[in-house]
Amino acid sequence: MSRIAEYDLPPELTNAGLGSDNNFVLDNQLEVMTPENIAFQHSIAGPFQRVLAFGFDIMITQVGYWTIVAIFAFAVIPLAVTLFGANNFLAEVLAGLSIAMVLVGSFVITWFYGAYMETYYNGRTWGKMVSRQRVLSVDGSAINGTQAALRNFFRAIDLFPVVSPSVFLGATGLTEVYPLPTALVGIVVMCANRSHRRIGDLIAGTMVVVEPVRGSKAMLKFDDPRVARLAELIPIDFVVDHKLASALSSYVERRHFLGEQRVAEIASRLAPTLRHRFGMPSSTNGDLLLCALYQRTFLEESDEGGTVSQSTDEVSITEPLISETSAAPAESNNQEGTDESV
Amino acid sequence: MKASEVIEQRRPAWDRLEAMCETISKKSSRSMNQVNDFAMLYRDACADLALAESYQLPAGTIEYLHSLVAKAHNQLYRSRTVDWQGLFEQIVFETPRQIFREPCVHIATLLFWGLFFCSAFLAYNQSYWPTFAEDVVGAEQLESVNSMYSSFEGRNWSENAFMMGFYIFNNAWIGLSCFVSMLPILPGLVTLSYNAISIGTIFGYMFRPDQGLAGEHFRTFVTAHGPFELTAIVLSAGAGLRIGLSWLITNGMRRRDSLIVNARNSLPIVLCAVALFVMAAFIEGFISPAPENIIPWWFKGIVAIGSSALLLVYFVILGYPWTRNEI
Numbered sequence: 001m002s003r004i005a006e007y008d009l010p011p012e013l014t015n016a017g018l019g020s021d022n023n024f025v026l027d028n029q030l031e032v033m034t035p036e037n038i039a040f041q042h043s044i045a046g047p048f049q050r051v052l053a054f055g056f057d058i059m060i061t062q063v064g065y066w067t068i069v070a071i072f073a074f075a076v077i078p079l080a081v082t083l084f085g086a087n088n089f090l091a092e093v094l095a096g097l098s099i100a101m102v103l104v105g106s107f108v109i110t111w112f113y114g115a116y117m118e119t120y121y122n123g124r125t126w127g128k129m130v131s132r133q134r135v136l137s138v139d140g141s142a143i144n145g146t147q148a149a150l151r152n153f154f155r156a157i158d159l160f161p162v163v164s165p166s167v168f169l170g171a172t173g174l175t176e177v178y179p180l181p182t183a184l185v186g187i188v189v190m191c192a193n194r195s196h197r198r199i200g201d202l203i204a205g206t207m208v209v210v211e212p213v214r215g216s217k218a219m220l221k222f223d224d225p226r227v228a229r230l231a232e233l234i235p236i237d238f239v240v241d242h243k244l245a246s247a248l249s250s251y252v253e254r255r256h257f258l259g260e261q262r263v264a265e266i267a268s269r270l271a272p273t274l275r276h277r278f279g280m281p282s283s284t285n286g287d288l289l290l291c292a293l294y295q296r297t298f299l300e301e302s303d304e305g306g307t308v309s310q311s312t313d314e315v316s317i318t319e320p321l322i323s324e325t326s327a328a329p330a331e332s333n334n335q336e337g338t339d340e341s342v
Numbered sequence: 343m344k345a346s347e348v349i350e351q352r353r354p355a356w357d358r359l360e361a362m363c364e365t366i367s368k369k370s371s372r373s374m375n376q377v378n379d380f381a382m383l384y385r386d387a388c389a390d391l392a393l394a395e396s397y398q399l400p401a402g403t404i405e406y407l408h409s410l411v412a413k414a415h416n417q418l419y420r421s422r423t424v425d426w427q428g429l430f431e432q433i434v435f436e437t438p439r440q441i442f443r444e445p446c447v448h449i450a451t452l453l454f455w456g457l458f459f460c461s462a463f464l465a466y467n468q469s470y471w472p473t474f475a476e477d478v479v480g481a482e483q484l485e486s487v488n489s490m491y492s493s494f495e496g497r498n499w500s501e502n503a504f505m506m507g508f509y510i511f512n513n514a515w516i517g518l519s520c521f522v523s524m525l526p527i528l529p530g531l532v533t534l535s536y537n538a539i540s541i542g543t544i545f546g547y548m549f550r551p552d553q554g555l556a557g558e559h560f561r562t563f564v565t566a567h568g569p570f571e572l573t574a575i576v577l578s579a580g581a582g583l584r585i586g587l588s589w590l591i592t593n594g595m596r597r598r599d600s601l602i603v604n605a606r607n608s609l610p611i612v613l614c615a616v617a618l619f620v621m622a623a624f625i626e627g628f629i630s631p632a633p634e635n636i637i638p639w640w641f642k643g644i645v646a647i648g649s650s651a652l653l654l655v656y657f658v659i660l661g662y663p664w665t666r667n668e669i
Contacts, residue, residue, distance in 0.1 A: 032412070038388045040411040089499065096500030100507020100627075107511045111518055122367065122420045134416055142421040150605050153612075156522045199525070203585070205602040211413050213360060215405030217353055219346045242395050249400030298345040298400055 032140030056127035072098035114152035147204040154200035158186030230292035359383040442661030447580030457538035465546030492556035506627025514619040517578040524582025567626040574618035581611035
């Protein structure tokens with residue numbers, strides 16, 4: 001087997017540029033490398049998940065705002081009037097201050113609600129708590145107050161263009177009061193970059209991830225007795241490497257969601273090679289074979305074999321099979337070897 | 343060891359970590375022991391994730407571990423709350439120096455005051471361009487300003503309090519919008535120039551000697567809060583311009599990085615502007631509208647001189663780079 005001598009390629013033809021960012025996004029999963037050298041994946045929140053959270057935040061802030069209004073209108077002002085009398089100087093000043101507080105409250109809520117919540121609640125507003133999202137720095141660490149303030153200030157640009165509701169409803173007196181942000185700028189920018197960051201996120205260096213626990217920690221069990229029977233026919237010395245293991249588990253975890261014919265089609269990619277190695281007849285059910293190999297790789301517990309001596313017993317039972325198939329792996333190894341040399 | 347055994351063995355620890363992610367986010371339930379436990383469980387889960395390949399765990403379990411570790415990581419590394427000592431140093435030492443040497447603030451200052459004085463002069467002087475004020479602001483607008491100030495006889499305290507709130511709401515809102523709309527530069531420059539020209543024109547117009555009572559009321563009204571409010575407009579525009587220019591002039595950084603760095607630097611400037619807007623609103627709400635017999639004009643003048651002196655101390659004396667060795 002002759003090795004081809006490595007020579008230097010121009011940099012644009014190599015992998016060098018790929019990992020230059022310390023994190024990159026594939027399938028909405030962002031790989032984060034922590035300072036402790038642990039790599040794990042975050043799921044990025046998409047535009048539509050974030051619109052939901054934002055909608056909830058709007059609801060919350062509106063409720064908060066109208067609560068302030070109600071407190072002043074129905075509690076503070078009537079109380080002042082009953083205490084001091086309607087035309088009293090103090091009552092008038094209090095009434096004026098109440099309206100001032102409502103206006104200041106509206107200003108503070110609009111510009112600082114998100115910044116405050118995200119600073120003090122570890123990157124979450126109420127909307128994000130409900131929809132299980134969190135704001136993080138792009139390197140995966142927690143955000144600080146500056147980032148929270150910036151990304152919330154620049155939401156004003158993300159909500160552009162602002163149109164008058166009269167575009168949709170026709171001119172009435174009320175429609176002029178409530179300008180309607182369409183958020184087209186934010187949505188277009190979010191769709192145009194891979195980690196779905198709006199302009200505020202780009203400026204503050206943040207991203208939004210979803211947190212609910214994915215995947216499953218339970219093992220799949222097979223009720224079908226044929227799987228166990230077929231598993232016993234798989235040679236005991238067959239070692240499943242990690243690539244095959246991950247392919248097997250991905251297949252078995254997904255096959256419930258696929259139709260029968262699709263399952264057969266996908267199984268037909270991998271099953272013939274395995275049948276050949278195990279020396280099984282070509283009529284063996286591919287799906288069952290993959291399930292059996294899954295069972296062998298992940299599930300079969302040692303209590304089936306129990307002690308070492310018992311497991312050697314099992315070998316003796318399947319001995320004829322092994323002797324028959326022992327040639328097959330060697331043969332395929334040769335084949336691989338020739339493939340490489342070609 | 344088979345994967346199912348590993349999972350069976352490790353699952354109680356994972357379940358505990360998952361449950362702790364929920365409880366530890368509340369401050370009240372964060373005892374020393376719990377934090378220790380949490381850190382230990384997190385390290386174990388990290389180790390499980392790192393060894394997942396050699397354990398040959400199924401793909402679904404690896405995905406579960408990824409999300410579990412991510413969730414725990416977000417609880418372990420929390421957002422920092424405000425550092426008061428650092429904030430004090432930032433406000434007293436860092437921010438004024440930064441504003442003093444910030445070229446974008448200089449540009450915004452020149453642009454705003456240049457346009458302001460040009461249009462004020464043209465509106466005041468009736469020989470060069472006699473109809474300047476009418477051409478720029480419009481006769482109707484001038485008329486309404488004039489009638490507003492000629493009938494202005496001060497406000498009562500209730501109106502004062504209300505107007506103070508309104509000024510914070512309105513002016514600080516405009517300031518922040520001006521900052522944000524500078525990102526694509528042009529809209530922000532238009533907003534800044536528009537404000538400079540229209541305010542300048544009205545100033546020049548109202549200071550004409552033939553304005554009579556309205557002019558006098560106008561002069562006594564704008565004196566006190568002018569320094570804070572006009573400085574705040576310039577500052578928020580300058581901070582916005584810093585961000586707007588950052589993605590054009592990158593100083594060798596990538597555009598995105600330049601944007602992030604400059605945005606971080608310009609935030610203190612715009613917050614300073616918001617603080618000035620709030621202070622101006624208090625003066626504008628309570629001192630400016632008071633009639634002559636309660637607060638005489640010379641007192642308003644003292645307020646204006648005092649606030650100008652304050653600004654000078656902050657931006658020039660605190661802002662001047664006294665220590666050379668820093669550079």
